[in-house]
Amino acid sequence: MSAWPDGFVDLAYLDPPFLTQKRHKSTNRERSKTFAFDDLWGSHHDYSEFIYQRVAQCHRILKDTGSIYFHCDRNATHIARAVLDDIFGAERFRSEIIWTYRRWSNSKNGLLASHQNIFYYTKSENFKFNQLLTDYSPSTNVDQILQQRARDSNGKSIYRRDKDGNVISNGAKRGVPLGDVWDIPYLNPKANERVGYPTQKPILLLERIIELSTDSGDIVVDPFCGSGTTLVASSLSHRKFIGIDVSAEACQLSRSRLSSPVKTESALLETGRASYANADSQLLQCLSGCDYVPVQRNSGIDAIVNAPTTNSIALVRIQRADETVNEAASLLIKASRGKNADLLIVVKTRHVATLFDDDEATTNVQVIESTAFAVNEAVAALQREA
Numbered sequence: 333m334s335a336w337p338d339g340f341v342d343l344a345y346l347d348p349p350f351l352t353q354k355r356h357k358s359t360n361r362e363r364s365k366t367f368a369f370d371d372l373w374g375s376h377h378d379y380s381e382f383i384y385q386r387v388a389q390c391h392r393i394l395k396d397t398g399s400i401y402f403h404c405d406r407n408a409t410h411i412a413r414a415v416l417d418d419i420f421g422a423e424r425f426r427s428e429i430i431w432t433y434r435r436w437s438n439s440k441n442g443l444l445a446s447h448q449n450i451f452y453y454t455k456s457e458n459f460k461f462n463q464l465l466t467d468y469s470p471s472t473n474v475d476q477i478l479q480q481r482a483r484d485s486n487g488k489s490i491y492r493r494d495k496d497g498n499v500i501s502n503g504a505k506r507g508v509p510l511g512d513v514w515d516i517p518y519l520n521p522k523a524n525e526r527v528g529y530p531t532q533k534p535i536l537l538l539e540r541i542i543e544l545s546t547d548s549g550d551i552v553v554d555p556f557c558g559s560g561t562t563l564v565a566s567s568l569s570h571r572k573f574i575g576i577d578v579s580a581e582a583c584q585l586s587r588s589r590l591s592s593p594v595k596t597e598s599a600l601l602e603t604g605r606a607s608y609a610n611a612d613s614q615l616l617q618c619l620s621g622c623d624y625v626p627v628q629r630n631s632g633i634d635a636i637v638n639a640p641t642t643n644s645i646a647l648v649r650i651q652r653a654d655e656t657v658n659e660a661a662s663l664l665i666k667a668s669r670g671k672n673a674d675l676l677i678v679v680k681t682r683h684v685a686t687l688f689d690d691d692e693a694t695t696n697v698q699v700i701e702s703t704a705f706a707v708n709e710a711v712a713a714l715q716r717e718a
Contacts, residue, residue: 333389333555333576339398341574342460342550344390345541345562347403347533351379351411360528367529367559367581380411384419386555391419393553397460399545401429402451403533409449420453427452431537433518450541460545465507468625479672491670501645501672506623506638514540525596527585529559535595538565546571560586564593615650618679618702624648632667637677646675650702656684661697681705 349371357368373379390400400420404412417425429450480492480502516537519526525535538561542552548570554562557575563586566573577583616626616635624635637646649664651657660678668676676697682705701709 333386333393336389336393338392339395340551341390341393341553342395342398342546343542343552343571344394344398344400345403345538345552345554346383346386346390346400346556347531347554347558347562348383348386348556349379350405350531351376351408356530358528358530361526365528365581367579367585369530369579376411379408380415383408383412384415387415387419390553390555391455394455396456397458399426399452399454399459399461401541401545402453403448404451405448406445409451412449412451416451416453420455424453424455425451426454426459427512430513432513432515435518460547462544462547464510464540464543466510467507469508472628479670498672501643501674507625510540510544516540519596523596524594527559527589529582529585532559533561535561535565535568535593536597538562539569542566542569542571557586558582560589564589564595568593568595615652618650618681618704619648630667632663639674644674646677647671647673648677648679650679651681651684653682654684657699661699664697 349369351373352371353373355368355370355372357366359366373382387400387402394400400416402412402416429452430447431450432447434446435444481489482492484490514537516534519532519534526532542565546552546569549572551572551574552562552566553574553576555576557563557577558579559582560575563573563575567590575583575586577586616624619635619637623638623640625638626635627633632649633647634650635648637648639645647664647668649660649667651660655663657678657680661676664676664678678697678699680699680701
């Protein structure tokens, strides 16, 4: 790295040995290859000097808009933070990311280690950052944050209103900014992505880091590339990359993974730990393809649908098996009062016969037939004509 030019890299990710004072050894799934490395140090000073030299080089080759992410755990957090503060400056510290996961362990003499630390620094104040949004917590009443809020003369939170007294909409709801605690599953021994390299990290973790601090075509460097996860994640994200490792076997493994990358998807990241969730996922399937946010704990609104290019929103209720369209519309209208939505939609899923057959007698609500309902009606019409 010392021969490389200054200021040409956009992102540096370092996942060095963790100061475990152990020899790490692991075998691939086919039992045909064993990978190992020593994480043994004479003193904390030796370890500090080792990472200092690498971090200093990363600082030099980073662009002024560049960022560094330093991955460690409880064994070396104090050393890593001191080194990073010294080289980048404490004022360039942005976040301590906690990567949390669940693993089985027979630990009996202490708390189970279930997280690792990633220190995020930038080279300057003019750094590149792409905001990522995550889903609302299932315990969040999304429909209640549609309205803008303000403080009254007593400092109490109130709804902001226009000159006519109407509640002012807060615009489209697309999620909440990503926080600094990341619940990304640890690679289990049977994961397709697992290649048998000790301390291998999931591609999903590196993809998130890359998305935060780089754009397509940017350059990512990993001075401890190991199994090549950073390089694979960069390739899948359309970034350029440079990987370094002292082990020729690790470099060969990285090349092999790059030629045929395998990524393990996470059901957890797709669905979340929805302990509070009560939105009917089967009902919401009819909104597949829409930019929507499920509404939890609301008896009248099932989802908020965002307009593709504006801040306009629609509140949606999906007709239940035991209710007419009119009843669904009434529940939606009642629940939407004060929400200042641009549009109310009832998704018709069936025809429910009533004494007065007023299924279509809706007011101020747009009724849209679900795909399943429309198909069933078309098939029924064919049968009647036969």
